[in-house]
Amino acid sequence: MSGETGNGQDLPTWQEYFSRQSQACRDPALRRFYAAGLPSEETPIGEVPLAALDLETTGMDAERDVIVSIGIVPFDLRRIRPAQGHYWVVKPPLPLSEASIKFHRITHSEVAAAPDLDAVLDEVLAALAGRVVVVHYRAIERPFMDAAVLRRRGERCLFPVIDTMSLEARQQRGGLMQRLKGFFGVRPPSIRLADSRARYGLPAYSSHHAKVDAIATAELLLAQVAKHYGPDTPVSTLWV
Amino acid sequence: MEAEVREIREHMGRFPPFDTLSDELLDEVAASVEIAYYKAGSSIFAHGDAIHALPYIRSGAVEVYRHSGELYNRLGEGDIFGQFGLLRNRRVRFPVKAIEDTLLYLIPEAVFDRLCNEDDQFADFVELSGSRLQSTVEQTARSNDLMVTRVRRLISRLPVMIQESATVQEAACLMTEEDVSSVLLIAPAMSDDTERAFSDAEGRHWQLVGMVTDKDLRERIVARGAPPDTPLSAISHGQLIAIQSDESVYEAMLAMLRHNIQRLPVLHRRRPVGVVHLADIVRYETNSSAYLVSNIFNRTSVKGLARLVPDIRAAFVRLVDEGATSQMIGNAMSTIGRSLMRRLVELAEEELGPPPVPYCFMVHGSLARNDQSVTTDQDNALVLHDDFDSKRHDGYFKALAERVSDGLDACAYPYCKGGIMATNDLWRQPLSQWKRYFEEWIAQPDPQRLLHSSIFFDLDAVYGEERFVEVLQELISTRARQSPKFLAALARNALSRTPPLGLFRTFVLEQDGKQNNIINIKRRGVAPMNDVIRVHALAAGSRRQNAFERLDDIDQAGLLPAGQTDKLRYALEFMSIMRLRHQAYEVKHDQPADNAIDPERVSPLERHNLKEAFQVLSNAQKFLRFRYPSPTR
Incomplete structure (x- = not known):
């Protein structure tokens, strides 16, 4: 995926990619999304508008599985604003399996009444426009968003993300000490959302819900930046 | 309701002043909050910063400072701060720093204003200089009413x-x-x-x-x-x-x-x-103690009285559960205790015949103060008419004392370990001898001796010639205030038991024989507070015995800085009610009621209040040392 190397030598920067797409795309919502632009790479993270994104899906495979619900919460380093966030349940093209219903606590009746993703996609893109997206574990959010948009609008939807899980991996697994421990068979600490949060004294939330998880992810990023980076860190050292 | 609002609401709904909000207002607050994070050591507010939201601590801990840089308060989960600034000019008055990694919920000023306008209890809470203790205590008193008590x-x-x-x-x-x-x-x-x-x-x-x-x-x-x-x-x-x-x-x-x-x-x-x-x-409605008292006077034997013990305990538990104040509970339990004692004396007189000389049965300690709890030792004495002749009359009074004392023991008021009972020859004396005792204690206050006799300075009549005890109360109230030496000795005694400070997260615990990890709420809280109040009351010439009534007299006399008596009142009430709740819990679970509070069972909220109460007590003790210094020779 080219998205993983947004500022490689032969590839355009994320800013260049956005401005090119804002011209090339035919879908108006995507044009608006790209036209809202991105902060330049050296912008301090403290000045960047952010949006925490969490998707609940029927599985891990973007080719086969689909999105069930979407949570988005806007924030910056000073404040997380749940009241201005969004939550959508969407109807998958195929019936939900019992297992995933039980897992997500989303019920048949909720899903039955929900619209197709296509009907809310414009709102989703508008909620993300002009913000740098923050996720926990980008291997879900990025390919699922791209696949869903491609399937419905026939065009790509790519954007840089700050992944709190890989930031946590840098801290917990990157050091020489950790590698030494790994060599001796000591398991590295868990970087799952709840475990990562606990390391920063963040409380446990009980729900498994896209908007709650989006808030949880936003809180984790605030803690990580406060502890390891500081507000002056250029945004490009955090996004991928 | 959205899931994240439920998460937030669930947390806030457990802490005052949010716990008494209507469901509707609480939902609105929870739906409006913004979230901020501060790492340990970072500054949250500097003096003079603009403030447009009320911070609520979701997790972590902060310290609030005065202008001088002196520590003003330390707050944790469920606390709010910054309300002074919000109420006045929307500028921060007290700087605040995170001492742990801290997650805050910020309630926007528009919602804060609405809460102040629409919910009186909320307004009181934030206006009363943010004293949780005061608000908690008042709220308990106010909620003891069918109209405002919620059915839940x-x-x-x-x-x-x-x-x-x-x-x-x-x-x-x-x-x-x-x-x-x-x-x-x-x-x-x-x-x-x-x-x-x-x-x-x-x-x-x-x-x-x-x-x-x-x-x-x-x-x-x-x-x-x-x-x-x-x-x-x-x-x-x-x-x-x-x-x-x-x-x-x-x-x-x-x-x-x-x-x-x-x-x-x-x-x-x-x-x-x-x-x-x-x-x-x-x-919930029935005042069960009134019924109990009439029942006591219908009993015709010690055995019959002893059978009422389960009813007495049930009445106690009910009073506590119904949210009565410690003063109401103390009063009800003391009324029951006094009635029981009166009935025992009546039964003894029926058996022994009329007394050879007039006398008064006197009580000390909790019964005299009207703050009796569910299990207390008996503290009593006999004041006899001055015509008393030991050789001719003492046989009668000794027998009377024994019958009452044994009866009390049978009714679950165990014998006093310190021997303060009318069965003790020393405490079965004519009025003139009692006067000499008190004159001596006041004139030559040997602190060691006072330590044992200070219990006599809470005294009241229960049966017989009440004027005998009034004479003694009169003597104490006029002599004590004129003797700086006595007040200084009494004050020094009042410092012998200190509250466990540093009560934050980790309790200061006592190792108490077989009981591990406990706070003795009586020895480290209620009793020393009573000691402090007694000194001021005697200095003010008060003749009252109940601590809350003594505080009224102290206030009238203007002995303490403004607002100080209220602080003592709230602290005493909170510590007392905590002790009573603990004992009610034990009675309910068929355990012997004691004063040993297990910190594991103290909620974060109670911990805050307890911390504040202990701080009030500690300051009051410091002030006592300064106010009643030992006279230089």
């Missing part, structure tokens, strides 16, 4: 529920097993939109469709000879009357009257959270 307070257990398709026999088995007299009927619901639909922890949808009671089983099954496999749906009443959990107890009572029913399912929104019975309300 009467619920003692979760509702027992069964599917409507089950049989009456299955229901009867379940009711027997759960020891309840009614069961709620539920049926699977098609969707969330159905009336009275709710989802359980597994996400399944249910609908509340009815209720079946003991009486229904009797009348509709047994009396009619219906088979045990009759489905419950066949005997369920059509329409079910229910009440919302935040309605008042008074509303619940009206609903029962209006519909001529005895039980009401209580709902939070659409979810059943309990069943309230008419008896719960009657019990």
Whole structure:
């Protein structure tokens, strides 16, 4: 995926990619999304508008599985604003399996009444426009968003993300000490959302819900930046 | 309601001043918060910063400082700060720093203003210089009323529920097993939109469709000879009357009257959270101690009185559960204690015949102060007429003392370990001798001796010639205030037991024989506070014995800086009520009631209040040392 190397030598920067797409795309919502632009790479993270994104899906495979619900919460380093966030349940093209219903606590009746993703996609893109997206574990959010948009609008939807899980991996697994421990068979600490949060004294939330998880992810990023980076860190050292 | 609002609301709803908000206001607050994070050591507010939201600590801890840089307060989970600035000019008055990684919920100023306007208790809480203690204490007193008490307070257990398709026999088995007299009927619901639909922890949808009671089983099954496999749906009443959990107890009572029913399912929104019975309300209303007192005077033997002990304990537990103040509970329990003692003296006189000379049965300690709890040692003495002749009369009074003392012991007021009982020859003396005792204690206050005799400075008459004790009270109130030496010695005694400060997260604990990790709330809190108040009261020339009444006199006399007596009052009330609640809990669980509080069982909120109360006590002790210095020779 080219998205993983947004500022490689032969590839355009994320800013260049956005401005090119804002011209090339035919879908108006995507044009608006790209036209809202991105902060330049050296912008301090403290000045960047952010949006925490969490998707609940029927599985891990973007080719086969689909999105069930979407949570988005806007924030910056000073404040997380749940009241201005969004939550959508969407109807998958195929019936939900019992297992995933039980897992997500989303019920048949909720899903039955929900619209197709296509009907809310414009709102989703508008909620993300002009913000740098923050996720926990980008291997879900990025390919699922791209696949869903491609399937419905026939065009790509790519954007840089700050992944709190890989930031946590840098801290917990990157050091020489950790590698030494790994060599001796000591398991590295868990970087799952709840475990990562606990390391920063963040409380446990009980729900498994896209908007709650989006808030949880936003809180984790605030803690990580406060502890390891500081507000002056250029945004490009955090996004991928 | 969205899931994240529920998460936030659930947390805030446990802490004052949010715990008494209506469901509607609480939802609005929870839906409006913004979130901020501060790492340990970082500054949250600097003096003069603009402030446009009320911070609520979701997790972590902060320190609040005065302008001088001196530490003003340390706050943790569930606390709010910054209300001074919000109420005045929207500028920060006290700088605040995170001392742990801290997650804050910020309540926007518009919502804060609305809360202040629409909820008096909230307004009081934030305006009363943010003293949680004061607000908690006042709120308890205010909520002791049918009109404002929410019906959810009467619920003692979760509702027992069964599917409507089950049989009456299955229901009867379940009711027997759960020891309840009614069961709620539920049926699977098609969707969330159905009336009275709710989802359980597994996400399944249910609908509340009815209720079946003991009486229904009797009348509709047994009396009619219906088979045990009759489905419950066949005997369920059509329409079910229910009440919302935040309605008042008074509303619940009206609903029962209006519909001529005895039980009401209580709902939070659409979810059943309990069943309230008419008896719960009657019990809530009845002043049970008055009934007990009349019962005491009907008993004709010590054995008969001793049989009332379970009733006395039940009355105590009820008073505590009903949210009475410590003063109300102390008063009720002391009235019971005094009545019991009076009846014992009457019974002894019936047996021994009339007394050879007039006398007065006097009490000390908690009974004299009218703050008796459920288990207390007896502290009593006899003041005899000055015509008393030891050789001729003492046989009678010794026998009288023994009968009363043994009777008290039989009624669960154990013998005083320090021997302060009328059975002790020293404390069975004519009035002139008692005067000499007190004159001597006041004129030559040997601190060591005072330590043992200071208990005598709380004294009251229980039976007989009350004027004997009044003479002694008069003597004390005039002499004590004129003797700086005596007050200094008494003050020094009052410093001998200190509160456990540093009560934050980790308690300062006492290792107390077999009891591990405890706080002795009497020895480290209530008793030293009583000691402090006694010194001021004697200095003010007060003749009152009850600590709260003494505080009124101290206030009148202007002995303490403005506002100080109120602080002492709130601190005493909180520590006392905590002790009483602890004892009620033990009585309920058939354990001997003691004063050893297990910190594991103290909620974060109580911990805050307790910390504040101990701080008040500690400051009061410091002030005592300064106010009543030992006279230089």
